[in-house]
Amino acid sequence: MAVAAxxxxxxxxxxxxxxxxxxxxxxxxLVETLLPVFLVDRFGSVAGWTGxxxxxxxxxxxxxxxxxxxxxxxxxxFRFATVVRQGTFDQVLTRPVSPLxxxxxxxLEPRFAFRAVAGAGVMxxxxxxxxxxxxxANVAVLAGAALAAAVLILSILxxxxxxxxxxxxxxxxxxxxxxxxxxxxxxPLDVYGSALRLTFTFVVPIGLCVYVPxxxxxxxxxxxxxxxxxxxxxxxxxxTVVGLAGLAWRAGLRRYTxxxx
Amino acid sequence: xAGYLGLFAAGFRRQSAYxxxxxxxxxxxxxxxxxxxxxxxxxxxxxxxxxxxxxADALTYVWIxxxxxxxxxxxxxxxxxxxxxxxxxxxxxxxxGDPLARLAAxxxxxxxxxxxxxxxxxxxxxxxxxxxxxxxxPPGIALLALSLFLAAAAAFEIRxxxxxxxxxxxxxxxxxxxxxxxLWLVGGFILPVxxxxxxxxxxxxxxxxxxxxxxxxxxxxxxxxxxxxxxQLVWVAVLATACRAVMTGALRRLVAxxx
Numbered sequence: 001m002a003v004a005a006x007x008x009x010x011x012x013x014x015x016x017x018x019x020x021x022x023x024x025x026x027x028x029x030l031v032e033t034l035l036p037v038f039l040v041d042r043f044g045s046v047a048g049w050t051g052x053x054x055x056x057x058x059x060x061x062x063x064x065x066x067x068x069x070x071x072x073x074x075x076x077x078f079r080f081a082t083v084v085r086q087g088t089f090d091q092v093l094t095r096p097v098s099p100l101x102x103x104x105x106x107x108l109e110p111r112f113a114f115r116a117v118a119g120a121g122v123m124x125x126x127x128x129x130x131x132x133x134x135x136x137a138n139v140a141v142l143a144g145a146a147l148a149a150a151v152l153i154l155s156i157l158x159x160x161x162x163x164x165x166x167x168x169x170x171x172x173x174x175x176x177x178x179x180x181x182x183x184x185x186x187x188p189l190d191v192y193g194s195a196l197r198l199t200f201t202f203v204v205p206i207g208l209c210v211y212v213p214x215x216x217x218x219x220x221x222x223x224x225x226x227x228x229x230x231x232x233x234x235x236x237x238x239x240t241v242v243g244l245a246g247l248a249w250r251a252g253l254r255r256y257t258x259x260x261x
Numbered sequence: 262x263a264g265y266l267g268l269f270a271a272g273f274r275r276q277s278a279y280x281x282x283x284x285x286x287x288x289x290x291x292x293x294x295x296x297x298x299x300x301x302x303x304x305x306x307x308x309x310x311x312x313x314x315x316x317a318d319a320l321t322y323v324w325i326x327x328x329x330x331x332x333x334x335x336x337x338x339x340x341x342x343x344x345x346x347x348x349x350x351x352x353x354x355x356x357x358g359d360p361l362a363r364l365a366a367x368x369x370x371x372x373x374x375x376x377x378x379x380x381x382x383x384x385x386x387x388x389x390x391x392x393x394x395x396x397x398x399p400p401g402i403a404l405l406a407l408s409l410f411l412a413a414a415a416a417f418e419i420r421x422x423x424x425x426x427x428x429x430x431x432x433x434x435x436x437x438x439x440x441x442x443x444l445w446l447v448g449g450f451i452l453p454v455x456x457x458x459x460x461x462x463x464x465x466x467x468x469x470x471x472x473x474x475x476x477x478x479x480x481x482x483x484x485x486x487x488x489x490x491x492x493q494l495v496w497v498a499v500l501a502t503a504c505r506a507v508m509t510g511a512l513r514r515l516v517a518x519x520x
Contacts, residue, residue, distance in 0.1 A: 020435025027442045031451065038456045042311040043304050171284070176289040184296045191303035195490060 003097070004105040021111045029062045029118035030160075035186060047190040053218055054188060059126050060142065060210050061185040063119025064149025066112045072153065074107035074245050077160035078172045084164055090258050098156070100249055115257035119146065130218060138217045141231070147214035148238055149185075152209050153178050155245035162252030181206035190223050201226050264358055265366040272370025277378070278365055287379050294327040294383065298391065312455035312462075315395040318482050322453045324387045325478045328380035332413045333371045333448065333473050334441075338420050342427035342437065354512070361508045365417055372413035380409060382483075394482040401483065404490060408480040411493050415472035418500035419444065421507070428511035449474050472496040 036054035160174020189197045189211045201207035216228040305316035344350040396402050396476040423440045427433035447470045454465035454475045472493045
């Protein structure tokens with residue numbers, strides 16, 4: 001926690017830059033929210049979903065993405081490859097904290113909190129506009145959904161970073177899954193064929209983190225077996241993914257050989 | 262001229278050296294293309310036409326977007342502003358020839374590699390499996406190729422203009438982040454510009470950012486292709502003039518950082 005606090009303080013210095021990036025981060029969420037507005041305007045609905053209902057998906061995934069980026073930028077495989085290649089990771093190993101915890105807390109970027117807050121704002125507006133009853137259960141499910149999405153994205157990035165120990169290059173394929181999962185979650189999974197839908201519910205469980213909870217609070221049924229009834233499976237599946245990411249990190253760390261200097 | 266061609270070739274070769282980056286960039290591209298295709302196929306089961314586009318137009322938009330994405334949002338877009346900020350750019354001023362033309366030649370070399378290695382397959386392969394609206398006769402194909410190249414030129418010019426704050430302020434990253442946001446929306450990277458309402462649609466279809474994506478899509482689908490190409494040429498020329506003006510202004514009072 002002290003490491004995290006220090007990295008926040010180091011960034012608070014340049015206020016004007018901070019403000020501009022805040023505008024950009026809130027802006028990206030708002031621009032994405034225009035997607036359902038324009039689509040529903042032209043198509044009447046998106047596979048039966050109204051604009052606010054689809055915006056609820058977008059708010060949730062962007063809040064999750066914002067939360068993950070808050071910590072995840074340093075384990076982004078693209079960046080992490082540079083850390084490994086330059087031998088900087090040797091220094092991390094000498095510190096008296098867990099290397100993974102160091103990586104996740106040393107590069108906190110507070111500006112992404114604004115992306116998370118903007119996402120939460122869109123979630124709040126979209127819930128009201130689509131008539132989600134304001135109950136403790138619904139609020140908890142939605143907050144849990146954003147958090148679950150963040151944990152899933154971070155787990156994917158950690159798996160990619162673990163691969164970096166072996167390959168150094170090319171491990172940014174993990175970004176394909178992380179970014180792809182975010183991109184695809186903007187649409188209700190109803191629009192995809194069953195192959196894409198099942199893959200992104202059970203293999204890369206972003207659908208379970210975002211789409212299923214949103215189905216639950218909207219009181220909608222999903223297509224086929226992907227429905228609100230899957231909600232109880234979320235914690236189990238997510239814990240499995242986190243466990244796998246942890247195992248991958250340990251396996252990678254064991255194989256780490258310094259670049260030497 | 263030979264010097265600039267050499268820089269163009271060097272840019273081309275340089276970009277071809279990053280094999281893994283090419284593969285993963287392409288994988289991301291294809292993935293986004295696949296799920297956007299699925300989404301548009303589902304949307305067009307509800308409606309025959311939207312904003313004047315039918316399903317073939319929309320799918321063509323999807324894959325032209327994937328083809329120009331790496332050019333419009335180039336992975337090397339921070340290199341130039343960072344070199345201005347670090348002071349490395351000053352070295353470039355000592356080299357022979359015109360600095361702006363040198364930057365352009367090298368950037369276009371890298372972009373051309375992307376268009377050939379990532380763009381062409383992402384138009385051809387989906388064209389085999391999906392019902393896209395692509396030109397089949399040589400003149401139409403030549404016009405599309407020209408339009409894609411002009412899109413790369415416009416992308417360089419826009420990148421240069423968005424990087425220009427680095428000459429004057431340390432906050433250039435903040436400026437760039439805000440400007441890229443406008444590029445994302447008005448450039449039509451979230452949806453075809455034809456879906457936009459009223460004034461926003463007009464700006465996106467006729468403004469400078471149309472040169473990046475909206476025009477190549479119109480040229481590919483054959484909707485007033487020649488008029489669209491003329492519009493693109495005009496914007497590439499106007500942006501070139503703007504780049505020249507900014508470069509002249511920046512060099513008049515360049516403060517070299519670093520030591």
